[in-house]
Amino acid sequence: MVLSVGxxxxxxxxxxxxxRVLAHHDRAEIVFRxxxxxxKGALDExxxxxxxxxxxxxxxxxxxxxxxxxxxxxxxxxFRLPRRLFxxxxxxxxVAPELLEEAVYGMPxxxxxxxxxxxxxxxxxxxxxxxxxxxxxMEGMVQGEATVVATSGNSGARREVEQEPDEVTYSxxxxxxxxxxxxxxxxxxxxxxxxxLRSVFAGINANIRIELVDSLKAxxxxxxxxxxxxxxxxxxxxxxxVVPVEDSEDKQWGTRDVVGTHKLAIKxxxxxxxxYICALEDNLGKGAASQAVENMNLMFGLPRLYGxxxxxxxx
Numbered sequence: 001m002v003l004s005v006g007x008x009x010x011x012x013x014x015x016x017x018x019x020r021v022l023a024h025h026d027r028a029e030i031v032f033r034x035x036x037x038x039x040k041g042a043l044d045e046x047x048x049x050x051x052x053x054x055x056x057x058x059x060x061x062x063x064x065x066x067x068x069x070x071x072x073x074x075x076x077x078x079f080r081l082p083r084r085l086f087x088x089x090x091x092x093x094x095v096a097p098e099l100l101e102e103a104v105y106g107m108p109x110x111x112x113x114x115x116x117x118x119x120x121x122x123x124x125x126x127x128x129x130x131x132x133x134x135x136x137x138m139e140g141m142v143q144g145e146a147t148v149v150a151t152s153g154n155s156g157a158r159r160e161v162e163q164e165p166d167e168v169t170y171s172x173x174x175x176x177x178x179x180x181x182x183x184x185x186x187x188x189x190x191x192x193x194x195x196x197l198r199s200v201f202a203g204i205n206a207n208i209r210i211e212l213v214d215s216l217k218a219x220x221x222x223x224x225x226x227x228x229x230x231x232x233x234x235x236x237x238x239x240x241x242v243v244p245v246e247d248s249e250d251k252q253w254g255t256r257d258v259v260g261t262h263k264l265a266i267k268x269x270x271x272x273x274x275x276y277i278c279a280l281e282d283n284l285g286k287g288a289a290s291q292a293v294e295n296m297n298l299m300f301g302l303p304r305l306y307g308x309x310x311x312x313x314x315x
Contacts, residue, residue: 003300006032006041006049006070008061013155014075015052017289025293025307046070048296059095062120066099071299072120073292079103079122080181089180105185106295108304109133109240115298123295126152126287127194128181130206130279133242134266135186137235141228142210142275145189148182150206152283153255154198166198202284203255208277217273225270228277232266239304241286241314242266258282261313262290262305285312 005022009015010033022028032041032049043049049065051058051074058076065072077090083097094100104118105111107129115121124132131148154161172193182190188210216224229244236242241263245253258265258280267278281287290308297306305314 001027001300003028003296004031004045004047005029005296006034006043006046006065007052008034008049008057008065009052009075011035011037012052013284014288015050017284018050018052018075018292021289021293021308021311024310027302027306028296043070044068048073048299050292050296051075055090055092056095059092062099063096066119071118073106073123073295073299074103074121075123075288075292077122077125077177077181079120080105080124081122081184085180085184089177091177106291107132107185108291108294108298109236109242110136110185112298112304115295116301118299121295121299123288123292124185125178125181126204126281126283127176127178127192127206128185129287129291130204130264130281131182131190131192131208132185133236133240133264134206134208134232134277134279135182135188135210137231138210138228138275138277139187141213141216141231142188143213144211145191146186146208146210148190148192148206148208149195150192150204151195151197151200152204153200153202153259154196155202155284161201162198164199168196168198169193170196200255202282203259204279204281204283204287205255206279206281208275208279210275210277212270212273212275216270221270224275225268228268228270228275232268241305244268253278253280255280258286260285262286262294262308263313282312 055076058078103120106121106123265280269276
């Protein structure tokens with residue numbers, strides 16, 4: 001079986017990264033491409049299409065693609081949330097609300113069974129991927145609002161990196177459009193400050209501060225931290241590639257340990273009654289393209305990491 005694949009937005013950063021992964025996937029062949037300048041191939045010959053497009057375009061293209069026959073994996077925020085949360089967070093009217101009830105959130109670590117049977121998958125955002133997977137196992141162990149400060153490489157928005165260091169904070173509090181997604185799938189209220197590193201190409205370093213529940217506050221910090229790490233380790237399977245890590249005298253974990261991989265590395269610390277959780281990922285891979293291909297594999301009964309391990313390290 002070789003899947004016939006279409007890509008909308010194939011000239012953008014995420015579209016090109018999807019193509020890069022699929023070029024090493026011998027069970028998938030791209031037969032349709034569309035961008036703002038040209039359309040090549042027949043949509044009705046596809047079995048699955050990726051929408052590497054912005055929210056307004058995805059709301060238009062998803063119904064068209066589904067009507068033509070293929071299943072859809074959308075990379076925008078258009079099909080990740082219930083209508084009320086989407087419209088409030090994105091400031092847009094949803095023009096395909098009839099599809100929201102059937103859309104499945106494309107986070108394999110949490111929803112693999114539902115993704116397998118889905119016609120329409122909303123691929124997670126890059127920032128939410130790390131925050132949700134870090135917080136999801138923490139239910140009953142932490143409380144209150146999660147404060148998240150995250151840095152990202154410039155590839156989340158553009159191809160070029162700047163020669164001079166330039167760190168730009170462009171949103172704060174609850175203003176960022178990814179906040180509703182983080183809250184809806186983690187179960188925690190979130191305030192969020194993203195910082196783009198204009199001179200760095202890839203990598204997300206999301207740092208989360210959240211209060212421990214009283215029973216964990218009563219424990220020594222190292223013991224509370226051990227329980228948090230155990231919760232993360234027990235919540236995920238080997239295929240999820242969510243890996244608890246720990247700094248040592250010889251090794252300090254950072255984004256260079258995850259860029260070019262399909263892993264999410266999580267460090268945990270405890271101090272003065274608070275958990276400090278650091279989630280590290282490749283924003284173009286685990287936070288976008290490789291997670292999208294993992295969703296495709298699930299939808300068509302292939303091993304989850306098939307083809308991904310040819311491009312992104314999974315070992």
